[in-house]
Amino acid sequence: MAENKDMENYRATSAEEEEDYFDNVELELDYSISVTEGSVELKKDSIKEQKKYMRDSHGDMDDEEFLQNMQLVNNDEAYLTRAAKRLEVYEHQKKNPYFGKVTFRYDDEGDVIPFYIGMAGYESDMNNEQLIYDWRAPVSSMYYAYEKGPASYTVNTEDMGSEKFTGHIIEKKQFVIVNGKLREAVDTDANINDVILLEALGGNSSVKMKSVVATIQKEQDAIIRNRTAYNLIVDGRAGSGKTVIAMHRLAWLLYNYKTLDSDKVMILSPNSIFGDYISDVLPELEENSVPEKEFDSLLEELLYIDEEYETKLEQSEFIIDSGDQENQRIRNLKVKSSIGFYDRFNEFLERYVSEIKFRTFHYQKVEYTGDDISAMFNGRFSRKPVYERFENIAYFIVDRVEDNSPKEFPEEKKNNLARQIQKQMVNLFAERNLVKLYVDFLAEMEPEYPGISEYKNEYGKICYEDILPILYLQVYFYGCNTYNNIKHLVIDEMQDYTIFQYAILDRIFGCKKTILGDRYQVLFYNPEETVVDVLTKIFAKRNGQGGYELMELSESYRSTAEITEFCNNILGDEGIGGNTVERHGRVPEEIQCGSLDEAVEFINDKLSYGDMDAYDNIAILTNDEADAYEVYRQLSEYTEVTLITNQSVVYSGGVVVLPKFLAKGMEFDAVYVMTDGTYKNSMVTRHTHYIACTRALHELYVIDVMQSE
Template identity: 30%
Template sequence: MDNLQLEKEHLADVILQIQKELDKVETKIEATKQKVLLARRYMWEEMPRLVRDVTDANEMASGLLDLQHQEVGLAFYTKEQKKLERLKYSPYFARIDFRIQDTTEPIYIGITGFSDLENRKNRVYDWRTPIASLFYDYTLGPASYICDAGTVSGEITLKRQFRIEKSQMLYMFDSSLNIEDEMLQEILSQSTDGHMRDIVMTIQREQNQAIRDEAHRLVLVWGAGGSGKTSIALHRIAYLLYRQRDQLKAENIVIFSPSDIFQDYISEVLPDLGEENVNQLTFDNYATKIFSPQGFKIESSFDQYEYIFGNKEDKNWQIRNDAMLFKNSPDFLGILENYLVYLENSYNSVQDFVYNGTVVLSGEEFYSCVKEKYNYLPFKKRLEKLERRLIANLTSLEEKRKDDIIQEMDNKGQSIGYTEKELQKIAYRKAQRETKALKDRMSKLISFDLVKTYLLLFQDLDLLKSLANNNLPSNIEEIAILTRGYFAKKYITQEDLAALAFLRQRLEVFNPETKIRHIVIDEVQDYSAVELKVLAQAFTESTFTVLGDPNQALLYKGEPREYVLEVFNIDDKKEIELVKSYRSTEEITEFAKSFADSPTNIEPVLRKGKKPEVIIGNNNQKRLIALLKELLNSSRKSIAIITKNFKEAIEVSELLKGIITFSLVDKDTYLLPPGVVIIPVFLAKGLEFDIAIVWDFQQYSIEEKRLLYIASTRALHELYLFGTQKGDLLTEVDPQKYHLEID
């Protein structure tokens, strides 16, 4: 009997065992459903009429508790049913034979594990188990894995992969560790369905290192476009949930993603891996949770990108661009840190609080509390604590003063005709009037408005210069005027929002998010140092998975490889570099590299395709429509027309209206539509499409070449660029890397 037949028989046996367990679970579901229905009917129809005394009430409470237990059991069995149904559809995808001394055991690996409870035997090992790491990390020969018992060494004598669908083995082949293996090639050549897929069958060795790392608080992954960074993050979440299931739940994890539409794009990966989806946020969402003042409009990241990439004709564009460069720089974070010290030191010359000859609170003590004694509290809390301390001290002095006031009235004959109660009231009011000036001085001293405090930086430029050690943009006065102008119009820009959120954390009341145990930050190159500091200050108890690609920075915010580590300041860290790009064909990757800042850090996977096509002409509407009609008749499922900004996306939509069916993606789009989409490049970040069409490519300047790199690397299989001329960037590309068509 050949190997294929043996494997088919083994598969049939595993599926039979799965079906047996599935039958048991479905029987339990039906039985539990009946119990739940009966309990609900009794509780809501009969029990309320029977509650006559405490005993009946206790019985009702007991019945409710029993109902809750039954419902929990039903949810558990339903979850098991779904797991077993997934297993039955495709129980495993790989097998390794691992020999330890003279014993060889076949290890079948799947998305979830399955055990034959009757025979106490693992039929399928979860891909996250320690022994399964052998499949990802080793070729045939000596191998080892680490488990709770220590290091287990042996030899891999067989490595086999399967394609199983609907309980049927479509094919199998024996393989070694090769990133261009048959399974990977077959999966990469598929069309996308609009959602990211799991990669458990094709995880590469370098990706596996990042996924399984449990030893470091910060895992920082740098990788080229299409290197699988986001997939790594999601599989790492699934791995951590499996390995730390007693301590870590889905509700304890947050992913910071670039956009709402990206959140939908990745939403199916964790459920496909048998885990619940975790919390997802954008930085916009989180920053406005920290600081969202009434009466102000807060700029969204969509509006920020749309302005910068689409409003160069605006008279204030250059100043705004320079303001963003300044406020997004690591230097600006240093200025804000220095400003906090300045605010503390501004209390070093407070006059003593003296009442009736007694020093109630000395200026020296006031400064000591602000600077040192109360520095475990947010700045505002320190001041409020000092105010309470002053009032408490004054209250005791006021009580003593009342007796003196009454005595003075007696001595002057002013107490005649008043009752004791009335005298007490008169004395109390006079003592209050005497201390009012001190209380008012304290109230004025400690009161501050966060917006006004921040604006002071752009009102007092001498102060700003001193905080920046005179290292400021040459047009800082214009930046300051623009900043004050925005606030006068009750408008807060993205870069100012980050600074205000940072200051509120440090100056006002903000409690760290201790419930959150793990944070994923995707596209970290698009976070400024200030934004990252906001997250670092908020999630002080968390571990971090941080992923980025400096080549894909939408806006320049400094050198992320430097400032990311400086901001987090975590010694217990691991950096991983991924240079292989798996998304696009070799031809597309080689072409896109021409627009990368660091093209040497990008290696294409050896998957051949057609060269990118550059189409230059004056009647691109006609050419685009003809191309789309041709592509829509092909087997490819998703086509993206990528524009520089949303204004251009609207213009393209007008060209196609009534001729081609399409979806226009805007800031209110939460689900990625199928078919043809028109999307600005800043919303296409992180997404992938079978075919990408870059519109009006010639308008991208040398300074914006990263945008063209981002747009080009969205394509899996085919890439087209439409323009009216070659432009600055294309002239620098090797003509052998693309096919040129000029009308």
């Protein structure tokens, strides 16, 4: 009832009133620009004078006075940097100041306040009125989460706790503003008006991922603004916006948690091309970019063994070359990535650790026998990770040594002594070769899984699936503090990592995490054990710490309904694809070609007869790098085309040729997927094909190149 009364008493703002508000914001922004530019000029003069004064009076100043003057100059220069950034934001705001509005009637006082929401907030320099609210501000959450009617928002402050405000949204609008002109003000009752979303989705893809603040959907917003999860796991179908959400979540976290800086956040991404693709979103949202890493570079950085080992890429090539053959290595690889194998390895390690014999430790009058240390290791400290137990025992012994000495030890002495004790204990392990220990474990598994002890590839390198348990072993024993400064980790394409990788990441990054991916975009899909099962095991609450929340996304925003349907059919019973957004386009075409040359001819015809002229980014996805090179070589005789390889670090759009595995996470307006005509026969190739086809926004062609006998 209250709702109806609100509606009755409230007169919606007219188009003219919206025009007036818009014009006023424009005037205010002009004023702020001139005020800021004026103060920049004054500051520049003052810096110049200050520097001159320091030069002229250098001889007469004592050190303290000189430092004080230096500090003044530094402050003024910092002001200039901030002002330059503010001017940049004002300029963006002049082009597009806000995209939405909610008018909210507060329950208690009955105040009615219109909140205009934009990419960044804006406070008037004339009267300090907040004319635009940043999309990340607490009030803005109502725009994404509620339709007209009862609504609430909560303000959380790090020192004052949280306060909830309740009331009613009595008006909700979306604005279409193009190049500083208010084109349309649309009343919207739904979350975000479909027409505006469809218009956003109908455009071409871009070389770099773009922000989508104006059209974030309710289910996506709940992920972006989640405050409660320690580890937030998002399982979403292809094109459901996981990557774009990950970027917006980071921007939201940086805005709402003042102690979180961009250098305390990290993104784990699948390859450098993908890193480049997402690199613009945060700057576009007025945040600094955050460091980004691939798992293999962590591996290289952290693992200290001398033997050569395979990369993830080498492993993927082996899997794809094997196709559907159940060879020994493929069998091993499946076992070695399973939860059961991980559990058995941990049981083996626990047994190994409980049998460790420690040496007796002496220091002045204090003595701890090997048995005493062993009792502490397997008793009082047994619930801690092995490396923490060393540290705990070392400090425990140092405390006893201190108790026995007449004077208190300074902190430094304590730390040095603890380090010495720890070193002694760790050396016991260092004598053990990590690889040998792992090989011993494999030997134990051999009767159950014949052939499992093979751990090197045909080139004598340790296989990728074996190097991961070895790195796990290393962090299990020695821990790793390298990334203790990281306070939030984002893992995209979560389905690409195995249980050992998660166990390693869990130990290296103890911080909160946002983990996103699609359980179906994998080469081996096993409904009995998906990546979600792995994640919920590794990130389950332990001793009341950590834990996870699992959220799902089912709506697919990238592709037309026709392409999404086509892709869902590839998976059949092996997966649930995305629901389609009602955006329509050409039905995907399947073409048979007798040879690669013929396939190139088909693509070239499409490109030269103008069929693709409407598109900015067109990709040809091949089975492997060799095919990619061949297509590139032939096609580049006729048209401008770029080859993307594993070494590429920048993606610059246009027509590109790349192997399928590098297209992960990316998207293109039109996609030509090459296959050898046999993808339906094997799960690996079916899933690879699905991943490749889901990259297309508007047009998709599947070219079956028949294999010559």
